[in-house]
Each structure stands twice: as structure tokens, then as C-alpha cells.
Amino acid sequence: MLAIVVLLVIWWVAYWLKLQPPHLLPSPLDVWGTFTKLLTNGAVWEAVTKSLQRAFLGFAISVVLGTLLGLALAQFTLFRRAFGPLITGLQILPSIAWVPAAILWFSISTEAMLFVVILGATPSIANGLASGIAQMPSIYPRVGKMLGATGFDAIRFVILPAALPGYIAGLRQGWAFAWRSLMAAELIAYAPALGIGLGQVLQQGRELVDMPMVMTAIILILFVGILVELCIFAPLERYVLKQRGLAGAKR
Amino acid sequence: MSESTIVPDSSPRAVAERSGLHVPESLIDAATAVSINRVSKSFGNDLNPDGSLRAPVLKEISLDVRQGEFVCLLGASGCGKSTLLNLIAGLDSPTQGTIETPGGRTALMFQESALFPWLTAGDNIKLALRLADVPKAEWNDEIERLLELVHLGGQGSKRIHELSGGMRQRVALARALAQRSKILLMDEPFAALDAITRDVLHEELSRIWQEQDLTIIFVTHNVREAVRLGQRVMLMSSRPGTFVRQWDVDVTGERRIEAPEIAALASEITTDLRREIRRHAK
CATH class of the missing domain: 3.40.50.300 (P-loop containing nucleotide triphosphate hydrolases)
Structure with a gap:
């Protein structure tokens, strides 16, 4: 809370010193005006919904791919040796680097955006799950085998639940990457026919040199990303840790 | 000698x-x-x-x-x-x-608490029953019977970390018995x-x-x-x-x-x- 106040004060001082002309550095009040105006106007909500739809779809595909990849990394030593470093490398590569390639392959389309999101999120999810499995106490798979859990049953009843804390950490990071990647993709893959997402609102603001609109878009992007984190991943993680007696009820 | x-x-x-x-x-x-x-x-x-x-x-x-x-x-x-x-x-x-x-x-019971911490005591036993192909209709009665057998009747909903060392080993024993091996x-x-x-x-x-x-x-x-x-x-x-x-x-x-x-x-x-x-x- 204090951090936000400090940030606002710095902003105000910068505005007051006229570090940039007012149309490039509007006052917080101007941005607030545009912000509230845009919020009451349905267009922004449409953009938020559109972006969230794309992000969730891309994230869902990433979860499936990342889970399969993570299981393969954990179960097959040869696969891990061959592809482990590559997948970790992909995690480091900024997914915006894929945008030009995606546009060339898929043209400016929803598929191109999803492609970038998937490449952004999948490695984190795969690595999170693989490290969750690697950190699992070795007694669990033995107990599973003893109880008669083999093959798919072992994955479903023992390995996935045992690796859940690491898996959720991977999902959480995967979500952050998915959201970032989508914004990068939306910013570049800009075609009104595809529907306007938050990244495209940002791009519109740039083209119209409408700084309050740009600022509003930035705030919304941040806000939506944090909201998903706070409403989905944080409670999920807390629940899982609490269930296992690994964390106090509150942080 | x-x-x-x-x-x-x-x-x-x-x-x-x-x-x-x-x-x-x-x-x-x-x-x-x-x-x-x-x-x-x-x-x-x-x-x-x-x-x-x-x-x-x-x-x-x-x-x-x-x-x-x-x-x-x-x-x-x-x-x-x-x-x-x-x-x-x-x-x-x-x-x-x-x-x-x-x-x-055979059923094996380990030294350390080998119960799954993401399941309750009862659900640990239920998993053993399920994997031993015990019909679903019998699960609840069977869990209660096994818990009674190890003197933990009615404690099935407890989380593993809420149980003492002795209670955990009782649950582990009940789970081993749930495998229905002699x-x-x-x-x-x-x-x-x-x-x-x-x-x-x-x-x-x-x-x-x-x-x-x-x-x-x-x-x-x-x-x-x-x-x-x-x-x-x-x-x-x-x-x-x-x-x-x-x-x-x-x-x-x-x-x-x-x-x-x-x-x-x-x-x-x-x-x-x-x-x-x-x-x-x-």
C-alpha cells in the first residue's frame, strides 16, 4: 500500500517538474479520469474478457502439454538428459522472440497468439512438475507400488498428488509467463477483426498518442494478472500446503 | 548353547x-x-x-x-x-x-510414516481398498471397521499431520490390512x-x-x-x-x-x- 503511495508521489513530482510534455506524461488525476471513463465504457471490459479468454485457452493447452512433458522428464532419464536443458533454455528465452515466427507461420491470427502463449507457459509448468516429482520422498512411489498402484494409477494416485506443491509453483509461474506472452503477442499481432484485447488497447493508445489510455491499459494488465494470481493460485497453494501441514494458516 | x-x-x-x-x-x-x-x-x-x-x-x-x-x-x-x-x-x-x-x-508396512500426507487417515485406507479392487459399496464400512480394529474409530477425517506418531502407525497398520493380504x-x-x-x-x-x-x-x-x-x-x-x-x-x-x-x-x-x-x- 505504502509502495503505491510512494509511486504516485514520484509520478506527481515528475509531472509537476514537466520532465515530459503533459500529453506524454499526464498527471495521475488525468489517468484516473480516463481510467474511470474507460471502465464505465463496455469496450474495456470486452478487451479484458477477450484477453482472459485467450490467456486461459493458451494456459489450458499449456497445462496439458506441460504436464505430459513434465511427467516424461521425470520418468525417462534419457528424455530428461536430451530435452531437460532445452526446456529450461526455452524458459529463459523471452517468448516475445517467438512473435515474428508465429506471425510468419500462422499470420496475424488467434493461433499465432496462442502459439506464443503456449511456448511461454509450457516450459515452466513442465519444469515445475518435474522438480516436484524429483523432490518427492522416495518412499511414496514404493508405498504406491506396495498398494498395487502401477502405470496410470501410480501417476494419478501417488506421483501427481505427491508432486503437487512443485506442480502448483510451476502453474503459477506458467500463468505469469502466459499472461506476459499474450500481452507481447497482442501488442504486435494487431488486427481489429480478431477482437481487441488489452495488448491491443495499449497499441491503440500508442497510435493515438493517448497517454492516459496507455497508462490505463498498463494498470489493467497488471491488475488482471495479479487478480488471477490472488484469486486462483495463491489460495490453491495455501490449501495444498495447509492440507499437508506444511504451512501456517496465514502468511 | x-x-x-x-x-x-x-x-x-x-x-x-x-x-x-x-x-x-x-x-x-x-x-x-x-x-x-x-x-x-x-x-x-x-x-x-x-x-x-x-x-x-x-x-x-x-x-x-x-x-x-x-x-x-x-x-x-x-x-x-x-x-x-x-x-x-x-x-x-x-x-x-x-x-x-x-x-x-503381501502387504508391507514401513518404519517411517509412509502415509500419504495429502489424504486424510480414512482416505489413505480408502486408496488401499480401491487399489485392492474392493467394491466401492464396501469402502465406508470397511474403513470404519479397520479404524475400529486399530482403536482409531471415528478418526478417519483427521489429517496425517494432526496425528501422533503412534496413531500414524496405527493408520499405517490399518492401511496394510486394507490390502486384504494375509x-x-x-x-x-x-x-x-x-x-x-x-x-x-x-x-x-x-x-x-x-x-x-x-x-x-x-x-x-x-x-x-x-x-x-x-x-x-x-x-x-x-x-x-x-x-x-x-x-x-x-x-x-x-x-x-x-x-x-x-x-x-x-x-x-x-x-x-x-x-x-x-x-x-x-
Whole structure:
């Protein structure tokens, strides 16, 4: 809370010193005006919904791919040796680097955006799950085998639940990457026919040199990303840790 | 007292004939539950030039366990008792020799709390029932019955981290029983418990063994525990792990550790165990 106040004060001082002309550095009040105006106007909500739809779809595909990849990394030593470093490398590569390639392959389309999101999120999810499995106490798979859990049953009843804390950490990071990647993709893959997402609102603001609109878009992007984190991943993680007696009820 | 002898054939009849000990005819005729035949185990596959194993953990172990028998495997840490139990459980396979379990499937109970922390006590048992293909309609009754059996009735909804060490091992016992196998393998299940809790659990395990008509192979490094529980105590030496001696605990009725014959036997076994440990400390 204090951090936000400090940030606002710095902003105000910068505005007051006229570090940039007012149309490039509007006052917080101007941005607030545009912000509230845009919020009451349905267009922004449409953009938020559109972006969230794309992000969730891309994230869902990433979860499936990342889970399969993570299981393969954990179960097959040869696969891990061959592809482990590559997948970790992909995690480091900024997914915006894929945008030009995606546009060339898929043209400016929803598929191109999803492609970038998937490449952004999948490695984190795969690595999170693989490290969750690697950190699992070795007694669990033995107990599973003893109880008669083999093959798919072992994955479903023992390995996935045992690796859940690491898996959720991977999902959480995967979500952050998915959201970032989508914004990068939306910013570049800009075609009104595809529907306007938050990244495209940002791009519109740039083209119209409408700084309050740009600022509003930035705030919304941040806000939506944090909201998903706070409403989905944080409670999920807390629940899982609490269930296992690994964390106090509150942080 | 006889010199330590390796036991090549430990079928009840052979043992009875060799030792001249009194073994009830009914026990001799009891069907074999577990049959271990000249089993050796080495990790890594080093062979000597003559084809024998180099530095085996277990060497030519043979043991027949009758149905309904309670056998304790006693030995110092690292003598390979847990390895042997894992082999019987089928979690690992012997390098040489064979293990048969005509008595059916085995259930293994571990020393540390091996309950799944993401499930409640009841759900841990439910998972065992489910994986043992018990019909779904029976699960709830069966969970309650098993919890009652280990004196944890009504505690099924507790999380594992909410249970004490003793309660966790009770749940683990209930889960092992849920597997519906008549052969129960126990790997120092009470080693981490305090003496009083352990004593209570000894009594309950004895009761459950008789009530449920189980065959139990119980691994421990605790002589008093072995004598308190087992009908037969097998002493193992280390490097390589083999049986060096066995005792039949021919005591009927109350088997409190304070009973004079139990105490005498315990001190006799302790002497032997100490000798084994000293021999390997050199």
C-alpha cells in the first residue's frame, strides 16, 4: 500500500517538474479520469474478457502439454538428459522472440497468439512438475507400488498428488509467463477483426498518442494478472500446503 | 548353547528334526506362506571370477514361513533385513535364488510414516481398498471397521499431520490390512515410537495377528521387541546378511517382557547379537 503511495508521489513530482510534455506524461488525476471513463465504457471490459479468454485457452493447452512433458522428464532419464536443458533454455528465452515466427507461420491470427502463449507457459509448468516429482520422498512411489498402484494409477494416485506443491509453483509461474506472452503477442499481432484485447488497447493508445489510455491499459494488465494470481493460485497453494501441514494458516 | 549355525533348510520339519526342539505337529503341517530359497542380493552386479557375487548384501538366505506364523528377523542396522523384506514384498528382485509366496499377496508396512500426507487417515485406507479392487459399496464400512480394529474409530477425517506418531502407525497398520493380504511384512514399524506407545502397539499387534489369522514377518533390531512378539526369532549377521541362529519362543499365555523366561531368552539373544556386532566392528 505504502509502495503505491510512494509511486504516485514520484509520478506527481515528475509531472509537476514537466520532465515530459503533459500529453506524454499526464498527471495521475488525468489517468484516473480516463481510467474511470474507460471502465464505465463496455469496450474495456470486452478487451479484458477477450484477453482472459485467450490467456486461459493458451494456459489450458499449456497445462496439458506441460504436464505430459513434465511427467516424461521425470520418468525417462534419457528424455530428461536430451530435452531437460532445452526446456529450461526455452524458459529463459523471452517468448516475445517467438512473435515474428508465429506471425510468419500462422499470420496475424488467434493461433499465432496462442502459439506464443503456449511456448511461454509450457516450459515452466513442465519444469515445475518435474522438480516436484524429483523432490518427492522416495518412499511414496514404493508405498504406491506396495498398494498395487502401477502405470496410470501410480501417476494419478501417488506421483501427481505427491508432486503437487512443485506442480502448483510451476502453474503459477506458467500463468505469469502466459499472461506476459499474450500481452507481447497482442501488442504486435494487431488486427481489429480478431477482437481487441488489452495488448491491443495499449497499441491503440500508442497510435493515438493517448497517454492516459496507455497508462490505463498498463494498470489493467497488471491488475488482471495479479487478480488471477490472488484469486486462483495463491489460495490453491495455501490449501495444498495447509492440507499437508506444511504451512501456517496465514502468511 | 550351540555354536552359531547357518540354517540351510529352515522348513519347520527340518528345523524340528535338527534341533530336537518341540514343535507342535499342527505347525509342521501348516501350509507354507512364504518360501525363500537360497536368495542372494547384491546391488551392482560385481561377480567374482568363479561367478559368485562380490560383496553381496544377502547371501544364500533360506527361510520357510508357515501360514499364521509370526517370525521376527533380528539384526544390527545394515545387515540386510530391510532388503530381505523388500525382496519378499516384490519391491525388488533377488540377484540369485527364488522367493515364493504361496500364502498370496503381501502387504508391507514401513518404519517411517509412509502415509500419504495429502489424504486424510480414512482416505489413505480408502486408496488401499480401491487399489485392492474392493467394491466401492464396501469402502465406508470397511474403513470404519479397520479404524475400529486399530482403536482409531471415528478418526478417519483427521489429517496425517494432526496425528501422533503412534496413531500414524496405527493408520499405517490399518492401511496394510486394507490390502486384504494375509501376509504382513513389517519393517521396524514401531522403531520411532516412545517405549510406552510401542508397548501398547505390541499388544494390539499380537491381538490383531491372532484375530485376523495373519502371517507376519517382522523386522527389528530390538531384541525385546522380537522376543515379545515372535514365535520364531531369526538372528541375522551382517556383510553378507545370513541367518546365524534361530530361537523358537515357546511361551504360551501372557508374554510380558517382565516374564522370567522371556527375559532369560532376551538376554541370551542379546549376547549373540552383541557377538555378531563385535565380529563386524573389527
